[in-house]
Amino acid sequence: MALTPRLELKHSQTLVMTPQLQQAIKLLQYTNLELTDYISQEIEKNPLLEIGDSGGNSDAGPGQERDGGLVDMAAPDIAPPSDGTHAASDVKIREGGTDGDSIDTDFDNVYNNDSPADLASGLSGLSLSGGSIRGSGGGDGDLDFEQNLTQAESLRDHLESQLAHLHLTPAAEMISRFLVDMVDESGYLREDIGGVAERLDCSLADVEAVLVQLQGFEPSGVFARSLQECLAIQLRDLDRFDPAMEMLVQNLELLARRDLVALRRICGVDQEDLTDMVTELQALNPKPGLAYSSEMTMPVVPDVFVRRGPKGSWIIDLNGDTLPRVLVNTSYHTEIFSRTSNKEEKAFISDCYNSANWLVKALDQRAKTILKVATEIVRQQEGFFLQGVRHLRPMNLRMIADAISMHESTVSRVTANKYLATDRGIFEMKYFFTSAxxxxxxxxxxxxxxxxxxxxxxxxxxxxxxxxxxxxxxxxxxxxxxxxxxxxxxxxxxxxxxxxxxxxxxxxxxx
Incomplete structure (x- = not known):
């Protein structure tokens, strides 16, 4: 049979994702804070977009005839399904939105539910009473306005300020500044001092002599090369590093295993003395450098509020405090569009207007989708909200998706990095998806x-x-x-x- 080229026509269906559809999908995954940043960027690019009062429901002023984002709008009660799969109380939702066509963002995707495990470090969990060993640095306290305006002193700055009080030779000062640069955020010296001596072309004895001086710096325990050395430095400063305590510090692995019989034998003390020694360890700081850490801890901001309403119903609201109210300035659009005759300018103005209207619709669709998923989660897990974790039901993405006629991938995106604030605390939406x-x-x-x-x-x-x-x-x-x-x-x-x-x-x- 001869092989000859030929043309064939085939019909096939494929999913074509427009840039707007791709962006609408991203909006579903954004938290309220991420969404605020995105909207701020869009406002910088689009002269027709404006920000109104967050979560407000006030009438739009002149030139603000079309609005989006969060608008308080009481929705009718959503009755439980008639199939009797779950007898949850009535749920009331309040959602944002504007009139207009909905944007379909429901499409297939792979769901990844992996999350990094929390790892214990340092001396966590080594106390005899089951508590963790606490550090003495970095205590809590209220920050006033002045403190917020002042940049916190870093660990490196704090150590370098103490160098000025040492009368060092030029060679010793060079070694000390090099070692300061090698200290990590926890206050530990991770660099091998033999390698330091080789890199600086000096003797190991010179490096060790400088290191002894640096280990007397504040906070106590800095420049240690191991956890044992860090604790030993602090105990020496407290004049509590006796032979028994030295043996305890050298055998922390036995303390981690709670092998108290072996510890009493090695340290040569009785049970009462061993308990006192462990209590002293609890007062030390296994990571002294963290007291000067400049890393900011971001609080969890809930995206949805769930509260008990009158007559046993559930009321679900979006967090309006973190959602901006987006406005489209139609009067400004009409004015500048009528004043220009340049085709390129008119095309730019039209693109801005269409983009602004699309963003309003996308925000409306996002709000409705989040509230729809949150409402179904409350229905499925009403036992948890009423009686606690013992009454949490097995639930997966498909159960929610089937109940609200959405795809699993859409539910996955909606629940990613979103939090529910309830009477029992703040929970990630994915917390409620649990195996059976x-x-x-x-x-x-x-x-x-x-x-x-x-x-x-x-x-x-x-x-x-x-x-x-x-x-x-x-x-x-x-x-x-x-x-x-x-x-x-x-x-x-x-x-x-x-x-x-x-x-x-x-x-x-x-x-």
Whole structure:
């Protein structure tokens, strides 16, 4: 059979994403604060966009006939589904919006629910009473207006200011400034001093001599090369680094394992003295440099408020305090459009007007979508809002998507980095999506978070004379109709940062 070129016509359906559709999808993922930044950038580029009062419902003034963003508008009560899948109370929502066609942002995408695990560091969790060892630096305090105007002193600046009080030779000063540059934000010297000596072409003894002087700087414990050395420096400053304390500092791994019998033998002290020594360790700061950290901690700002209304209904509001009210200045558009005759200028003005109207519609659609998803979450998890985490139900993205006729990817985007403020605290929307643990009987499945809470309750209630092993916890849960394996109990216990039964027995026996 001869091979010859030919032309063929084929019909196929593909999803073509316009730039506006792509931007509308991004708007769904933005938090309220991120959305505010985006709108500010759009206002700089578009002369027809303006900002009104945040969350306000006042009438638009002259030249502000079309508005968007957050507009208080009471929506009718949303009745629970008729299929009886969940008997939640009535839910009232208040949403932002403007009249106009909705923008469809519901399309397929891969959902990634991974999140970085919190890692313990330093001396966290080494106390005999189960608490973490606390640092003495960086205490809390109210910041006044003057402090907000003044830039906080960095650790490097603080260390360099102390160098001026040392009478160093030029060579020693060069070494000291080099070591100051090598100190990390926690106050530790991570650079090998042998390598420092080689790079500066000086003797190791010279570097060690300068390091001894620098380790006397404030805050106490800086320029340490390990956790043990950091604690030893602070104990020496307090004149408490006796032989027993030295052995305790050198065997912190035994303290982490709560092996108190071995510690008493190594340190040569009784239980009372060991308890006092550990209490002294708790007063030290394992990361002294963080007292001068300039890193700002951003508070969590809720995107949606959920509160109990009259007659048992739920009222759901967008956080209007963080949502700007976007206005389109139609009068200004009419004025400048009528005054120009240049085609390029008219095209630019038309593009600005269309872009502004699109942004208003997109913000309206975003508000409605977020409130729609939040409302369904409240319906599905009403037991949690009424009675706590023990009544959290298993729920996944598909359950919400099917209930509100959206795609799972849209629900995923809406719930990403969004927070609900409730009477029980502030929770990330994704917190309510939890896997299921099957029931050992004919009852409903249990949410993994509620099972974790039950494990925590059992361990918190155990007595020192009757420590619960993982196998014993499994037996108790099976009696409560929770079908769970021992390895799952161990995994949940580790996730809750609860020690094993052996470690808890040692810990509680020492109290």
């Amino acid at each position: 643990i099957q029931s050992s009987g004919e009852g409903e499945a249990h949410a993994s978070e509620s099972v974790k809470q039950r494990i925590k309750e059992l361990i918190d209630a155990e007595s020192p004379a009757s420590i619960l092993s993982d196998d014993r916890i499994v037996e108790i849960l099976i009696k409560e109709r929770i079908d769970i394996a021992r390895r799952t109990v161990a995994k949940y216990r580790d996730a809750l940062k609860i020690p094993s039964s052996v470690q808890r027995r040692r810990q509680k026996a020492a109290v």
